[in-house]
Amino acid sequence: MSLAVLLNDYTLQNVVMGALLLGAISGVLGSFAVLRKQSLLGDALSHAALPGVCLGFIIAGSREMGSIMAGALGSGAGAALMVLLLTRYSRLKTDAALGIVLSTSFALGVVLLTFIQSMNNASQGGLDSFLFGQAAATLRSDLVVMAAVTALALTLVALLWKEFKLVCFDPGFARALGMPVLLLEVILTVMIALAVVVGLQMVGVVLMAAMVIAPAVAARQWSPRLEVMVPLSAAFGMAAGVCGALVSTLGRGLATGPLIIISVSVFVIASLMLAPRRGLLWEAVSRLRRRLRHQQLLTTLHRLALAHGDSHFRSEQGLLDGYHGTHTRSAMKRLAQRGLVARHERYWMLTDAGHEEAANILARMEGRVT
């Protein structure tokens, strides 16, 4: 299949559009959830959507997207409330409360699911596809609902941007300024349930947790500013969605949901490794460079001392800078912390331990050369 054929494929078009919507909403709202240290709330709310989906189905009598989404939103909000009640009014910790709500509401969902099946309703087909999502079954009418939900959430975030930002960073200060902090927190939480609702069709309740967390974690690596991080997170979410959707067309029986999750995980791994400054590889390289710089400084001082025949020979800061062609003050301070050099005003000298270390380095270097 060529790309042109692919792009004209009706099903694929729907899947891609759904994936874009999911990526946008979960990327944006996930950023706030992760920053508020509520990463797993998405996990709990998505599992809790299952009984709501079933109730929506029972009430509507058919697999109608609007009522199913309303049901999922309702049970998601109920689950969030339950987590709040359990953590506030019992001695249980947050993680236990999340686990309780997640597993028992999922159990309730399973019970309702089998209840619907036992009613032997002909139209119940594919209700359990919400477990893993069934992106290929997405209809244009589903997309309209998903788009409306996404637009609503994104508009709210744009309108309440600075309030959300302050509530996430410093809720105490926000309250002192007179902001209705509790209300804003409730809105943020309920909007996670909105993201879950959009994700139901695409990735299903089980894998939704990653869609909330992963784009945000990846985006956080690349930018120190919320104004950049949130759009970037949405972009990662959307890109992962499209990747997953396209890859799933390559082979028969490849489920879109897991592929989207794998794509977004790849983004996370790449970002954790490669991002400038916060990336692990970046850090490793700069640590190596720092170590080399330290070794150079030590051997320079050592050689100068040898050349002057004075083990307490003092080198001036500016001289070291000039010799190495860069600012060495912070490196020298670090060496001082390790007890290898000592400072006198603007002058530095090696300590005994410093001489020993420098001699070791030189010996090792010569050993390598010969």
Add this chain to the structure above:
Amino acid sequence: MSDHLHEPELALHVEDLTVSYHGKPVLWDIDFDIPPGVMAAIVGPNGAGKSTLIKSVLGLIPPIAGHVTLFGRPYRAQRRRVGYVPQRSSVDWDFPTTALDVVTMGLYGRLGWLRWPGRKERRSAMEALEMVGMQDFAGRQISQLSGGQQQRVFLARALVQNADIYFLDEPMAGVDATTERAIVNILRRLRDEGKTVIVVHHDLQTVRTYFDWLLILNVRVVAQGSVESTYTADNLRSAYGGQIALLDSEAFISRAGSEGRESGHDEAVDTGADRADAAGADVRERTS
């Protein structure tokens, strides 16, 4: 009661305030006043309810009994006249935001709903950063600032609020000597402009050099008033109880101790040395 002014000539008037923390009262029926234009310290042993008091005044913890007025009105009506510096440890400094951004947050209350901060707000935030000597770090991510720099950013956020009364919760905790002096200088300047500055303070040694008004707290108000009349061995002993042995040696006699602490930081050498000396002399004069 909220309509007519109640004690309008006082910057802060607290009457019969009882506040509980996790269902247990930590402050019992507190009465105190702070006049405008002073730099006041709130001291007391750990768990005395210092931070709880500030939070209650700012409406963050609802009181069980009593009431608070600022310049004659309750806090809700005076929000715009209040600047607040929470404890530095109360936020996650890994949050993706810059120093300038944090300072701009001080203007969010004034901006109101739906409006985004613009060039004007950023300019005032920049001016506040300049006041605390942090203008070069405006674009820096906050996690890359030192503890003292983070504290200055927090102070700048309160400065930009352009308030009449400032509340600071342990602003000198865990900062270097330079920052501590810079903070004190800024607070003094605020006071000299006629503003009221109220600081939860942990270091008894510096109370007399930094402040002119004092509230000693331990479950109740042990003493309040000008520092000269309040900072007495008797008052401190009744607030700190068993820890007084430590006090006797440190706060009353130690000149050497505080001097050693000052010169321990190498950054302190450049500008602050003579001022530190003057402050030290001040301590000696008053103690003898």
Add this chain to the structure above:
Amino acid sequence: MLASLLGNPAVMIMTVGALVGIAATLVGTFLVLRGTSMLSDAISHSIVFGIVIVWLLTHQQSGPVQIVGAALTGILTVFLTELLVNSKRVKQDAAIGLVFPLLFSIGVLLLNLYAGNVHIDTHTVLLGEIGFVWLDTVTLGGYEVPQSLLSMGAMTLLNALFVGLLFKELKLATFDAALARALGFAPGVLFYALLLLTSGTAVAAFDAVGAVLFVAFVIVIPSTAYLLTDRLALMLAIGVAVSIASSICGYGLAVRLDVSIGGMMAAMTGVFLLLAFLFGPRYGLVAQARERRRQRHLNESRNLAVHLYNHEGEPEQGEENVARALREHLLWSHERSRRAILQALDAGHIQRQGELLQLTATGREVAREILEPGRR
């Protein structure tokens, strides 16, 4: 006798259900107390990956190889999570939520690709089929014993041995890891052993209840017990009782309503939790509300005593130490002021002198004790 029990589907289903609960409770109690409950969620999802891998390699669907192999994936999950956390780029909860969906997704994809017609389809993965456990049997000593009964029984025994033998070490490592380390008990090793057993239990319980419902048994049952008692041993005992009760009630209800048995058993654990949350003798919502009310009323009358004490003998006493001041200065409601005054009168803390509320000697002592705790 034994043969008829083993041949009775209802008994077998309920027994397996109870064993899942008991085995899960034994390890889950420590996870909940350590504040690492959600690790069990991650583990139970990730073992799907392990089960598929082991199946691809050995074509074994159950048995010890499967349990050990898949359990190692559980450990892998925890290890990867800790790796992420230690990189300081990701917080613990986010790390959990990153690792298990990835492993789970890979597991599901492998299933899609290679295991089209095995009995582990994606549906069973999540839900299990406890209703059919009695069908899959092996012969043992002349009896037809359900496979699940054997594996769950073995895991329960193993967990019980672990907890029984290392009870005090686990207790110490859970409540004071620093001290345990200082005493040389290697809390880290204990913790990993605990997680290995959790993974093993999850694998063994997999056919019966699936990945997600297992979480209910690990987290909800110990949490229920935690709301009912402070003692660790009692917590385990209550956990066992709740497991058995959930299994029996769940089975009964599921059969009556013709719904998923595993789902109903897990839902029942939620019902018990809710009951404990609402009506627990000490930590229940009702008991706590009553206690808070009592405390509040007590504090009100103590507050009154302190207020009177503070203004006693001062010039403004006539203005402060009267009923009206409670409303105007303390901003108490009329009802609240009345209640505090009546209570203080009853307790003999105060007496009326015309308008004035006067402290008695007892009342003065009460106030003094609050304000100057160090005096006595």
